[in-house]
Amino acid sequence: MLTPRRSRSAPQHAIYGSFSAPKSQEVVLSRGSNVLELVRPDEQGVLKTLCSTNVFGNIRSLQPFRFPGSHEDYIIVGSESGRIVILKVVGSSSGRDAAPSAYRFQKVHQETYGRSGNRRIVPGEYLAVDPKGRACMVGALEKQKFVYVLNRDTDAQLTISSPLEAHKSYHVVYDIVGMDMGFENPQFAAIELDYGEVDLDPSGEAADEAMKQLVVYELDLGLNSVTRKSSVDIDNGASKLIAVPGIADNGPGGLLVCCENYIIYRSGDSDQAVELRTAIPRRAELPLDRGVLVTASAMLKQKNRFFTFVQTEHGDLFKVSLEHDGAEVSELKVKYFDTIPPATSMCIFRKGFLFAASEFGDHHLYQFLGLGDDDAVESSSVEVKLENGGYDVGSLAMDIDGITGQVTFEPRFPMVNLDKIDTMPSLAPTLDMKIANLLGEESPQIFCACGRGAQSTVRMLRPGLQVNELADSELQGNPIAVFTMKRDPSDQHMSYGVVSFSNASMVLKMGESIEPTDETGFNDKVQTIGASCMHDGTFVQITPTGIRHVQEKGRVSEWDAGKRNI
Numbered sequence: 001m002l003t004p005r006r007s008r009s010a011p012q013h014a015i016y017g018s019f020s021a022p023k024s025q026e027v028v029l030s031r032g033s034n035v036l037e038l039v040r041p042d043e044q045g046v047l048k049t050l051c052s053t054n055v056f057g058n059i060r061s062l063q064p065f066r067f068p069g070s071h072e073d074y075i076i077v078g079s080e081s082g083r084i085v086i087l088k089v090v091g092s093s094s095g096r097d098a099a100p101s102a103y104r105f106q107k108v109h110q111e112t113y114g115r116s117g118n119r120r121i122v123p124g125e126y127l128a129v130d131p132k133g134r135a136c137m138v139g140a141l142e143k144q145k146f147v148y149v150l151n152r153d154t155d156a157q158l159t160i161s162s163p164l165e166a167h168k169s170y171h172v173v174y175d176i177v178g179m180d181m182g183f184e185n186p187q188f189a190a191i192e193l194d195y196g197e198v199d200l201d202p203s204g205e206a207a208d209e210a211m212k213q214l215v216v217y218e219l220d221l222g223l224n225s226v227t228r229k230s231s232v233d234i235d236n237g238a239s240k241l242i243a244v245p246g247i248a249d250n251g252p253g254g255l256l257v258c259c260e261n262y263i264i265y266r267s268g269d270s271d272q273a274v275e276l277r278t279a280i281p282r283r284a285e286l287p288l289d290r291g292v293l294v295t296a297s298a299m300l301k302q303k304n305r306f307f308t309f310v311q312t313e314h315g316d317l318f319k320v321s322l323e324h325d326g327a328e329v330s331e332l333k334v335k336y337f338d339t340i341p342p343a344t345s346m347c348i349f350r351k352g353f354l355f356a357a358s359e360f361g362d363h364h365l366y367q368f369l370g371l372g373d374d375d376a377v378e379s380s381s382v383e384v385k386l387e388n389g390g391y392d393v394g395s396l397a398m399d400i401d402g403i404t405g406q407v408t409f410e411p412r413f414p415m416v417n418l419d420k421i422d423t424m425p426s427l428a429p430t431l432d433m434k435i436a437n438l439l440g441e442e443s444p445q446i447f448c449a450c451g452r453g454a455q456s457t458v459r460m461l462r463p464g465l466q467v468n469e470l471a472d473s474e475l476q477g478n479p480i481a482v483f484t485m486k487r488d489p490s491d492q493h494m495s496y497g498v499v500s501f502s503n504a505s506m507v508l509k510m511g512e513s514i515e516p517t518d519e520t521g522f523n524d525k526v527q528t529i530g531a532s533c534m535h536d537g538t539f540v541q542i543t544p545t546g547i548r549h550v551q552e553k554g555r556v557s558e559w560d561a562g563k564r565n566i
Helices: 196-200 205-209
Strands: 011-017 026-031 035-041 047-054 059-065 074-079 083-090 104-112 126-129 135-139 145-152 158-160 171-179 187-194 212-220 225-233 240-243 255-258 262-266 275-279 294-301 306-312 316-325 328-339 343-348 353-358 363-368 378-380 383-385 391-393 396-399 418-424 430-436 445-450 457-461 481-485 496-500 505-510 514-516 530-533 539-543 546-550 556-560
Touching (some): 011 343, 026 059, 047 104, 135 171, 145 212, 171 240, 196 205, 240 294, 262 328, 275 328, 275 378
Parallel strands (some): 126 171
Antiparallel strands (some): 011 026, 026 035, 035 047, 059 074, 074 083, 083 104, 126 135, 135 145, 145 158, 187 212, 212 225, 255 262, 262 275, 306 316, 353 363, 363 418, 391 396, 430 445, 481 496, 505 514, 530 539, 539 546, 546 556
16 A cells, blocks of 8 residues: 555656755655655664655756855756746754644745756756756757856845856757866867758768767856867767766766767867767677667766766666876776666765665665675776777777677676665556455545566555645654653643653654653653543643642642552
């Protein structure tokens, strides 16, 4: 039976950051293309929803950004409304300890740049942010791209510039990412394909010869203009870009270009840039004519090192690492890590959690047990250039057109480096549904066929009321009983909660927050087996050794059970 906890549509995007308070670790999800949700794991690793809101439009892209020196993140939303919208999370002054109902999304700024609708030349499909939080680029599937300069005024409020155009006609865009340039002029990299000659060539030769290009756009903050800095040919299987941390973050800078069957590292944007390529290890059962594509990625940053984790369409996770000395990279390694259900987005927490928003079925939160320091299959870019223009990568030989050798592995179950600690139930996608009363209950049940492949499930749903969590409080120890009481018999709602342990009791005052109190006069050194508010407004506490009656003005009368136990 599916519980009502977070069983709505599947997330399309997931971003990680500190949105509600400094040093908080949270994830913002876009569900079903028009719902924004803020989620945070508690100390036990259970995901809790802090706030959720519907938006009037379809969310196409989502990115976090942070100003230099700031400790909280903003949210940039790209949608089909023809606007770029910037949000922040606001809540009570208690910050990370506030009740979930205290948080909400607040619109900080919105800028209209085009017509509404999912149009191929109206930006919103792609969104990239400068790692230093100085600018962002919003791009369309074709032609149009805008760059906005982000800044703060004298009151520390966010300001946004007029859009700077970076359009290029007859160019299809596959991905956009912000490069880590330190505090030099911001740069954005894009995978593009020029189809101008293809439209004019009926023979099809131009289409066969067309090459994807890695294009770098530079924002000159002094001149307030965007220029197309460089354009170099890249493999036609390129589909995804990953920015590598720069020198300030103990990285070499540059880009990881995820292509079909292998990953390329490029140190710069010129023809003389260092380029290292490494094959992606393949499952042993995959045929050689079937390519391997990277569909999701996440980065783990530590004090003096970083790792990039990528996932293929089959669900296999790989750790991508660079051997470098400053900005000079000598080796690129891709190592098998673990296998989880294919995800649309992945987020890594500083606490050591990995959240994977699954493409089909439930979404999971994993805890890192290790960083892949075992003897799993690994491919490296220690290469020797061949006469035919190919590379000899360790035991793997591959040419520019594709892989001719293979580095294979067997997926391992159970996982070695990850441990699943929480699950967000999801009915998406629901492929079939029947209503029947197979259990002979008062109301019929709903039976759904959900998921795909190994994530396929048959679920039973019962009609019921949704339960919303208003407040929570951590407890020390394992409680054995809970009682609720009113402050006055005429009150509509309960005011106190009594939590009983084996040798102690705790009285909690319930309101916008839950906090301990001694207003009731109960004995907190003994176990409570009964608690109630009497008709005259006095309190009664029943313990194994007696009955305690708390009267007006704190007067207490107590009956001792003697040698007997209640």
